[in-house]
Amino acid sequence: MPxxxxxxxxxxxLELEGDTSFFIESDEVLYPFHKVNNVSVSGAGIRLPxxxxxxxxxxxxxxxxxxxxxxxxxxxxCESLPGGAEDxxxxxxxxxxxxxxxxKNSSMLFLALREFIDPFGET
Numbered sequence: 583m584p585x586x587x588x589x590x591x592x593x594x595x596l597e598l599e600g601d602t603s604f605f606i607e608s609d610e611v612l613y614p615f616h617k618v619n620n621v622s623v624s625g626a627g628i629r630l631p632x633x634x635x636x637x638x639x640x641x642x643x644x645x646x647x648x649x650x651x652x653x654x655x656x657x658x659x660c661e662s663l664p665g666g667a668e669d670x671x672x673x674x675x676x677x678x679x680x681x682x683x684x685x686k687n688s689s690m691l692f693l694a695l696r697e698f699i700d701p702f703g704e705t
Contacts, residue, residue, distance in 0.1 A: 604616070604628070608640045608641075615631075626680075630673075630676055634660055634676055637657065646694060651691045656679050658678065660674055661675050
């Protein structure tokens with residue numbers, strides 16, 4: 583998806599640490615994942631081992647320490663990675679657009695991931 587068509591600028595995440603785990607839920611099936619390519623308050627790019635079709639409704643979940651965030655969204659694109667990319671991060675890249683009506687949760691997700699976007703106080 584070209585940058586110009588995005589509602590908000592996406593930020594690349596640094597390496598995640600600690601007890602942070604992500605998943606996508608679709609049709610009552612959980613797909614855990616480890617790789618978030620980028621995130622904004624309006625969407626995220628992720629990697630999964632399983633493809634999901636565009637227009638599929640999903641919930642993106644973040645569990646970190648003792649709290650959880652759930653954001654409703656829709657898969658807007660899905661592509662297989664070149665050469666299969668069979669590793670722990672998955673073989674498919676997906677773009678998820680968060681629903682406007684869930685702006686509170688998508689904003690909370692973005693803020694929760696802030697420490698993995700900008701290394702505050704580090705040079």
